[in-house]
Amino acid sequence: MTKALEEPRRGAVDGGALPPGALGTLVAELQSVGLRVEVPIETRRGGAGPSDSGMLWIDGVPVTVPTEGARAAESPYVLRAEDDSDGIYRDGVRLATASRTKRPRYYDLQTADGVPYWKIALLHLDSLASTVVQTCAYWGNADQCKFCGIEVSLASGRTIVRKTPQQLAEVAVAAKELDSAVDATLTTGSSNAPDRGARYVARCGNAIKEAAALPVEVQFEPPRDLSVLDEVRDLGIDAVGIHVETFDPAVLAHVAPAKARTGIDYYFRTWERAVEVFGRGKVSTYVILGMGEDPDLIVRGCRRAIDIGVYPFVVPLRPVAGSLLEDAAPPTGEYAERIYRRVVPYLVARGLDARGAGAGCARCQACSAMNLFKTLQIGSRPPDAEGTA
Structure with a gap:
């Protein structure tokens, strides 16, 4: 357990909400190791989308986390019913308040x-x-x-x-x-x-x-x-998602051969035109972490996209049962957080905000923890284009 999570535990036991950075660390870890559930929860099962995941609000923030399969069953985190809501616990210690969604x-x-x-x-x-x-x-x-x-x-x-x-x-x-x-x-x-x-x-x-x-x-x-x-x-x-999936060309060729033939440069040409048509922040791309990528290539690609007004929605790999990566392990929460902390300051410095998307995955943010690190960066010095923020 990282120090960033150990410290907020004391506040959570006393009933205080986690600060944004600590909540981001918690969500990033939950999206890596999953969540055991002791109560019924609305889930998205199989196929495309946030697969085999429970949908809930953690300290008021929308989140999807893996709740199905062996990995979630072995998670050290558990969703437990309480009198008026639910709580997320680890080793018997309450970390955060959670609210379940009901069947629509x-x-x-x-x-x-x-x-x-x-x-x-x-x-x-x-x-x-x-x-x-x-x-x-x-x-x-x-x-x-x-x-x-x-x-x-x-x-x-x-x-x-x-x-x-x-x-x-x-x-x-x-x-x-x-x-x-x-x-x-x-x-x-x-x-x-x-x-x-x-x-x-x-x-x-x-x-x-x-x-x-x-x-x-x-x-x-x-x-x-x-x-x-x-x-x-x-x-x-209102908005379009045109998803390159990764900025590492070797990884793209391995996991998405047809997209690799399209070419990352053609994605940028398409995004540039799409931003002209829809406006800055109204164009987004998924960037999936945990497929063997070079993190520096990911950060540089995200920053290049941000510079032209494209919102890179950075998410951890969510292995889908029945897919060719069903047996892959998602990235660690620590790895995902390192990327978030290098990309989010650049978003803030360039004035791109998830709320500006208006609709879609970048607006929702539930499948990523990146937006939870945004408030930590406001007022900070804009990162260098090649630096590690």
Whole structure:
């Protein structure tokens, strides 16, 4: 246990909330080693997204942490019921207050043709999320992304292969009215079409905006014709996620061969155009830690992205059962925190804030601890472009 966690324990026992840095350290460790649960908890099982994870608020902060599988079962951390809420404990010592999410009420509804709403879109804490096309051109061949489980959900019968704009609009209205959803995040399996599926996922996002008036982020690979980005904007989409996954080219070639052929430089060209179209902070990319990357390449890539107005959403690897990395170990919380502490000061210095995203994973932040280190950096000296903040 690090000193950063030992000290807040005393305050937590006395009923005080963890300070932001200590809470960040705790969340980073929980997202590495998982959380045992002694109480029922709403989870996201299998497939794409925060897989096999429980969804909760820790000291009021939205968090997803692994709660399924052997690793979570052996975690030294446990979620335990208390009189008015829950607590997170280690070795019998209370570390933080936690609140569980309830099963969304809209999950009990279905479409006129009998499709349960939860097969169309799930509620990730307060964000409606859906993979609108649950197949991928890379799945089951040499191009399959090793960290991905997009077709695992489909094979298990937990979703349908293609959601229509009408279905998504219907579910979004119910999720907003019954469960207070605040935005929608839509992704899609990769397509061989020149637009890489961007037009269809944007049409789905437009239907949600028209019906439910929710902010929407859509996620897709870089289209071959960058004018597609203008079409996506013209459909009213608020933000886009265009995910490179890692800035280490050797790792990218190993874990996502098709993305490697697209090339990191083309991702930057796409992001530059996307920032022109959507604005600074409205474009994001996932950056996954724990796949064997050179951390200096990750930090330099994140800072380069920040310089052009792209929000790098840095997350630890969440091994997905059924994926090619299902047996991989996530990075340690200490390693993830070191990267957060080198990237977050640069975000602050360049004026990028998660709240500016408006919608999507960067807005939600639950799958990363990076935003919990932000308040420690305000007012600090801007880091050098190549330094270790």
